[in-house]
Amino acid sequence: MTSAALRLGAASDGLPAEGRAPGMMTNIVTIAGRELRESVRARWFVLYTVAFAVLGLAISMVSAAATGGSGLASFGRTTAGLINLVLLVVPLMALTAGAGAIASDRERGMLQYLLAQPVSRLEVLLGKYFGLAGALLACICLGLGTCAAVLALKGMGTKPSGVLWLAGLSFLLALSMLSLGILISTLARRASVAVGTSVFAWLTLVFVTDLGLMAGAIALRLRIEQLFALSLANPLQVFKMWSLHAADASLDVLGPAGLYATEEFGNRLHWIFGVCMMAWIVVPLAIGAVVMSRRSPV
Amino acid sequence: MIRMEHVTKRFGPNAAVDDVCIDIARGDSVALWGSNGAGKTTLIRCALGLFAFGGKILVGGHDVLRDGKRARSLIGYVPQELGLYDDLRLSEAVRFFSRLKGLRTPELDAVLGGVGLTGHEHKRIRELSGGMKQRLALAIAMLGDPPVLILDEVTASLDACGRQEFVALLERLSGSGRTMLFASHRLEEVVALATRVVVLASGSVQRSQETGAFAASFGAGTIVHLMIPPAARERAMTGLRAEGFAPTLNGVGVLVPVHAERKAAPFRILAEAGVPVEDFELLRDDRAGLMPSQEKESGR
Amino acid sequence: MKHACTPILIAVCASLCGAVTTPTKHDVPAPPRNVGVFAERGEIGRRIAAAKEGATIEIGPGVYREHIRIDKRVTLIGRPGAVIDGAGSGDIVEIAAAGVTLRGFTVRNTGIDLEQENAAIRVLAADAVIEDNVLDDVLFGIDLRSAPGGVVRGNRIGGKDLDIARRGDGLRLWRSDGALIEHNTLHDGRDAILWYSSGITVRGNRSDNCRYGLHLMFSDDVVIENNALEGNSVGLYLMYSSGVEITGNKFVRNRGPSGYGIGLKEADRFSVRDNLFTGNRVGVYLDGSPFTTKQPGVFTKNILAFNDIGVMFLPSARGNEFFENNFIDNIDQVSVAGRGSLDGNRFWRGERGNFWSDYTGYDRDRDGVGDFVHESRTLFESMTDRNPQMRLFLFSPAQQAIEFIGRALPAVRPEAKFEDEVPLMTPVDIAFSSESSSANGIALGATSVGLLGLGAGVLLGARKEGIS
Known part of the structure; x- marks a missing residue:
């Protein structure tokens, strides 16, 4: 009995306990590592990664077959197909991952247990954010890496820089959607509500806003500069236009509005898209942090 | 602290x-x-x-x-x-x-x-x-x-x-x-x-x-005094404690403060634990105390 | 970027408008001439003055700051390092006698006067041979005026670093029939342009970063073969020209505001064969061509790949035949401006149609021809044909949604834009040196390995602690 107690006492490393809370960065890294490890073991991660890679593979194979191995390099259906795929899969993955992050922990009591440790709420939020971001990065790299491998093997002339841009921008898109998901997660009462809301947000961003904008543009006879400005409000559109701009240094493929953007802003488009994307990353996360600091974790 | x-x-x-x-x-x-x-x-x-x-x-x-x-x-x-x-x-x-x-x-x-x-x-x-x-x-x-x-x-x-x-x-x-x-x-x-x-x-x-x-104040109301052979008393104490009672020993047996409605519970516990009870008596406990069960359930 | 683009747009629009309203052959004013600058002779000038008719004059290395007028039939050869420098004013070499050969010089630094059309080499007489010269920092490069039978071969012509609107033409022929233009390289100029010049052969030239890679105005019976026109505003533009054979050329990334690989405006008797069109805004643009209906415009064995629009028809374009071409992954394979129809054009000849990368049918009898008609009718494309600004939503899932609606609801299904009754199942074998070097493949492979490595690294890093 007593010996057990002594051994338990000996488990401590003998440092004085007073004021031994580790720094913010250390805690964020610890929590991020935990979250990352947990994510890559989770079913959703495996499912999304496999789906992403397989669909990307299919797109690459089909377009390689269609070009008949002519090895031509340009912006083609491959890139378009991959952009389309990213637009569908990455936001869904990031939104649902983010939505589950806080709400399900709150539901399981994990959140209050975690917050009973010497950590701050911001550390928990950012730790989870970066951990999930790491998982999303892995997923995107594996998916697009597989596609690039197929394209290289099939002798396609796709530019490596284009693939790298696509990967990088997909990651930024994932970060923005993760922010939004985390915000939803801090607001939702239950994990199921959070996930449902995030799927709704996904539908809205992917389909509803674009279709609405299309209808609006026709009905209200929007000028092309208005159309372009409005489309910047949707992070998915920003991702798409940025990818095209990076791949081709020109948005003229997007018709008059894209031509207007290229001529009006030229290479400043990188900054414009960058600022929009950063806003979509930072603002929801900041609101999430405020909500998190005010809400009971129980 | x-x-x-x-x-x-x-x-x-x-x-x-x-x-x-x-x-x-x-x-x-x-x-x-x-x-x-x-x-x-x-x-x-x-x-x-x-x-x-x-x-x-x-x-x-x-x-x-x-x-x-x-x-x-x-x-x-x-x-x-x-x-x-x-x-x-x-x-x-x-x-x-x-x-x-x-x-x-x-x-x-x-x-x-x-x-x-x-x-x-x-x-x-x-x-x-x-x-x-x-x-x-x-x-x-x-x-x-x-x-x-x-x-x-x-x-x-x-x-x-x-x-x-x-x-x-x-x-x-x-x-x-x-x-x-x-x-x-x-x-x-x-x-x-x-x-x-x-x-x-x-x-x-x-x-x-x-x-x-x-x-001491906990058992306000009733104390069951159980006569138990000395050899079984330790076992009785453990068993009763495990079920949430606060028994105390005296010369002839064990004193268990109980709710007025749960007077039989110690008997069941001891029977299950195989502790022989030779005799018992009920004592009135005058010490003022507040039973947890008597508290108003405050809705939270 | 903005400052560069806007003037291009204006310039191209202006030139197009100008071209459209260009009066007929008869009342075109002759271009201006300038003679005065040649009065003062330098070393080369003195050697020419001293030479006999028919002599060969070799000029040693050195920088000769002079303006040269060649007024007798001589062969003037620059040894390596012979540079004629115009010191930033006027024309530099003027050939005024027939049968002159000018070879091996570097000619640089003309004036920048667009009114005077300052040129590096101006030819005013027949049968000149301009060969293996390097023209650098010149407003106009080689300008043949009423100089029939000339040969312009192996020259490298670089324009001035000016806004496109202030540049001159790298190469211009004016009423100079029977010229041979081959193996020249033009870069950073305005246009290479043929005016009223017939019987010309243009072969094996390259053009990068110019406005018009090659522009024909009222020039008949021209052979254009094995040229590479890349990264210009427009690759090749034919206007009011007849009898043009276009064979074995590459039209790559011509993406100006018009951005055609080939544009044909009221051209007649033309054939387009064995060409590569890739990465252009529009591969082939047809406006009122063929002009007469005597002979169909023939397009065969061309690769049209990865252009925004493969072939764009104005409603005025009728009587073209497309067969045995490969249409590969153009965002719009075929487009009609406005609400025109393609009725007057055909996409097959005999039993041979074209290869369409978006053909969805199959070939059960294995005769190489698809069992179903290839027809293009996507709702989104018909939307963008009517409302071009809707192209902003290209590549988005919303586009897919609209096309799904188009397939699911026959009521909103657009009419087929065109039909190919005998689509080919496999691409026609057309020999072209591959665009992508193996270096690109290796780099792409390395990118793939890098991405996979990063992904796997994250996974392994995450799992490592889990195992312990």
Whole structure:
């Protein structure tokens, strides 16, 4: 009995306990590592990664077959197909991952247990954010890496820089959607509500806003500069236009509005898209942090 | 060590904790006593800085709201039920929380051995029984040897056997100069661990007294005096304690304070434990006391 | 970027408008001439003055700051390092006698006067041979005026670093029939342009970063073969020209605001064969061509790949035949401006149609021809044909949604834009040196390995602690 107690006492490393809370960065890294490890073991991660890679593979194979191995390099259906795929899969993955992050922990009591440790709420939020971001990065790299491998093997002339841009921008898109998901997660009462809301947000961003904008543009006879400005409000559109701009240094493929953007802003488009994307990353996360600091974790 | 000043916490119109002032000196062990909804858990969450509240709580001189991280670094906390990633291995869990507490990588054998979980470090949390989970939570709480231990009805979800083991474990930990605050509604835990009992009802402090006096007052109403052969008396004591009674020995047998409605319960327990009861008598207990069951259930 | 683009747009629009309203052959004013600058002779000038008719004059290395007028039939050869520097004013070399050969010089630094059309080499007489010269920092490069039978071969012509609107033409022929233009390289100029010049062969030239890679105005019976026109505003533009054979050329990334690989405006009797069109805004642009209906415009064995629009028809374009071409992954394979129809054009000849990368049918009898008609009718494309600004939503899932609606609801299904009754199942074998070097493949492979490595690294890093 007593010996057990002594051994338990000996488990401590003998440092004085007073004021031994580790720094913010250390805690964020610890929590991020935990979250990352947990994510890559989770079913959703495996499912999304496999789906992403397989669909990307299919797109690459089909377009390689269609070009008949002519090895031509340009912006083609491959890139378009991959952009389309990213637009569908990455936001869904990031939104649902983010939505589950806080709400399900709150539901399981994990959140209050975690917050009973010497950590701050911001550390928990950012730790989870970066951990999930790491998982999303892995997923995107594996998916697009597989596609690039197929394209290289099939002798396609796709530019490596284009693939790298696509990967990088997909990651930024994932970060923005993760922010939004985390915000939803801090607001939702239950994990199921959070996930449902995030799927709704996904539908809205992917389909509803674009279709609405299309209808609006026709009905209200929007000028092309208005159309372009409005489309910047949707992070998915920003991702798409940025990818095209990076791949081709020109948005003229997007018709008059894209031509207007290229001529009006030229290479400043990188900054414009960058600022929009950063806003979509930072603002929801900041609101999430405020909500998190005010809400009971129980 | 823990100082609560006019702590008030409202959920909507109801005050779950209402103007509570408690001062716990270093080395003291204080039990929060009360029925479900009396505000025990809420008060503990306030002490951990888990939500905002009116008033002030200092742990080791640090304000839990303003300087929560510092305050919590002094606290080891065991919840009612351990909510952790199910897939986590014990070793990972210990390592994770060590890091959060700013410790060097601990010796797993020592940490897990202390709570009787030696050899389980590769198990995942979902493979553990309820009792093992609570012991893991205790091991995590004790990482870094914190001066304050806060327990929230830690045995509530355990069966009788697990409860007994766990309380025994805690008993070994108390009395080593550690300050303890714990919520319970089991008398034997209070008797075993607390130096002082704070009785909460509807979020307010009803009274605060030494454990001895509290235990004595606990059985207000009736005492069952059981005549038991000396050889079986120790067994009887253990069995009754395990079921939440606070028996005391006298020359011929055991005195068990009981609720007026539960006078037969000790007989059943002893029969199950195979303890022969030779005779009994009912005594009236005049000492004033407040039975937990007589408290009003305050809706929270 | 903005400052560069806007003037291009204006310039191209202006030139197009100008071209459209260009009066007929008869009342075109002759271009201006300038003679005065040649009065002062330098070393080369003195050697020419001293030479006899038919002599060969070799000029040693050195920088000769002079303006040269060649007024007798001589062969003037620059040894390596012979540079004629115009010191930033006027024309530099003027050939005023028939049968002159000018070879091996570097000619640089003309004036920048667009009114005077300052040129590096101006030819005013027949049968000149301009060969293996390097023209650098010149407003106009080689300008043949009423100089029939000339040969312009192996020259490298670089324009001035000016806004496109202030540049001159790298190569211009004016009423100079029977010229041979081959193996020249033009870069950073305005246009290479043929005016009223017939019987010309243009072969094996390259043009990068110019406005018009090659522009024909009222020039008949021209052979254009094996040229590479890349990164210009427009690759090749034919206006009011007849009898043009376009064979074996590459039209790559011509992406100006018009951005055609080939544009044909009221051209007649033309055939387009064995060409590669890739990465252009529009591969082939047809406006009122063929002009008469005597002979169909023939397009065969061309690769049209990865253009925004493969072939764009104005409603005025009728009588073209497309067969045995490969249409590969153009965003719009075929487009009609406005609400025109393609009725007057055919996409097959005999039993041979084209290869369409978006053909969805199959070939059960294995005769190499698809069992179903290839027809293009996507709702989104018909939307963008009507509302071009809707192209902003290209590549988005919303586009897919609209096309799904188009397939699911026959009521909103657009009419087929065109039909190919005998689509080919496999691409026609057309030999072209592959665009992508193996270096690109290796780099792409390395990118793939890098991405996979990063992904796997994150996974392994995450799992490492889990195992212990």
